[in-house]
Amino acid sequence: MRKRMNNQSKKPKKTKGLSSGIIAFGMTFALYSVLFHPNSLGRLLLGLILAGLIGTIIRIMGSGLDLTTHNKQDAPAPSLQKVAQDTGNPEVDAILQKGRQMLTELDTERKVAPDKAIADKLLQLEDRCAEIFRAVYDKPAKASQIRKFMDYYLPTTLKMARAYRTLGERNVSGREASDARKRIEEALGVVLKGCQKLLDKLYQDDVLDITTDIDVLEQMLRRDGLTQSDLQLAAEQARHAAAVNAEAERVAAARQQAAQTPVQQPYDPAQWHAGKQTDVAAQVQSAVQQAQTHAPQAPVLHTGGQAAQQAPQREA
Numbered sequence: 001m002r003k004r005m006n007n008q009s010k011k012p013k014k015t016k017g018l019s020s021g022i023i024a025f026g027m028t029f030a031l032y033s034v035l036f037h038p039n040s041l042g043r044l045l046l047g048l049i050l051a052g053l054i055g056t057i058i059r060i061m062g063s064g065l066d067l068t069t070h071n072k073q074d075a076p077a078p079s080l081q082k083v084a085q086d087t088g089n090p091e092v093d094a095i096l097q098k099g100r101q102m103l104t105e106l107d108t109e110r111k112v113a114p115d116k117a118i119a120d121k122l123l124q125l126e127d128r129c130a131e132i133f134r135a136v137y138d139k140p141a142k143a144s145q146i147r148k149f150m151d152y153y154l155p156t157t158l159k160m161a162r163a164y165r166t167l168g169e170r171n172v173s174g175r176e177a178s179d180a181r182k183r184i185e186e187a188l189g190v191v192l193k194g195c196q197k198l199l200d201k202l203y204q205d206d207v208l209d210i211t212t213d214i215d216v217l218e219q220m221l222r223r224d225g226l227t228q229s230d231l232q233l234a235a236e237q238a239r240h241a242a243a244v245n246a247e248a249e250r251v252a253a254a255r256q257q258a259a260q261t262p263v264q265q266p267y268d269p270a271q272w273h274a275g276k277q278t279d280v281a282a283q284v285q286s287a288v289q290q291a292q293t294h295a296p297q298a299p300v301l302h303t304g305g306q307a308a309q310q311a312p313q314r315e316a
Helices: 002-036 041-063 070-074 090-111 116-138 140-169 175-202 204-223 230-260 269-294 306-315
Strands: none
Touching: 002 041, 090 116, 090 140, 116 140, 116 175, 140 175, 175 204
16 A cells, blocks of 8 residues: 555656656757758757757656665665674564664764764764674674663663754753753763673673684694694793803903903103112111121111211211
């Protein structure tokens, strides 16, 4: 019944377009005949082609066909393309069907959102939700983990998005309305983080399985001798550590030897003569002491000319 009504509503539009095309065809051919007088077959065919082309354009325009936007409007949202198929499990398919409906509503709210910031958040939310549904599609056993998300979180988020749009469409102003819009923006950010955590949790088991597979693969490679064993790795590290210690000991010994080697002082003539005079004075003093030992009555020789002063006094 509904199809019949749709066909009946479309027929007048198509008939109108067809009649407009015929009228345009006739008027174009008549105008061409008046202006160019098609006496030859070639001019006649050219006039018919030109009139047919203009009539076709008028017929399409009269039918209301929009070739530029019709296909784009009918195309599903990118998020829906990720969960377009069913799994064959009635329970899981019911969840996916409900998810598709919610994704469609999110996409609709995004397109009519009065604020670009809200539209961007809704687009991100739509993508996250589609990834969550695709995780359930890949592994239907995960469907039980998103029940609260489906029953409360996502419907509440849609309700907030509709409320934000309604406040904008009705030009509601005031402090309370402004605070409500601000809280909705913040709540959408929180929902985005929650969806990301839920998505990570859904793939947590897969990550653990991959890690386990990697560990088993490494153990099998070691057992078959296709990779370096722990003992070989430890021996290589020990050799490297010994080489480092030997180099450190060599550097320390070189530094110690350099510290113990006396530093040769440069030649200084004044210091050399002073040293010589000191040696001569020491020899003279030793000779005086020996002479006093053998001849106690001999005059004492003092340095600095004192012996010369004592000798004349005794002669006097």
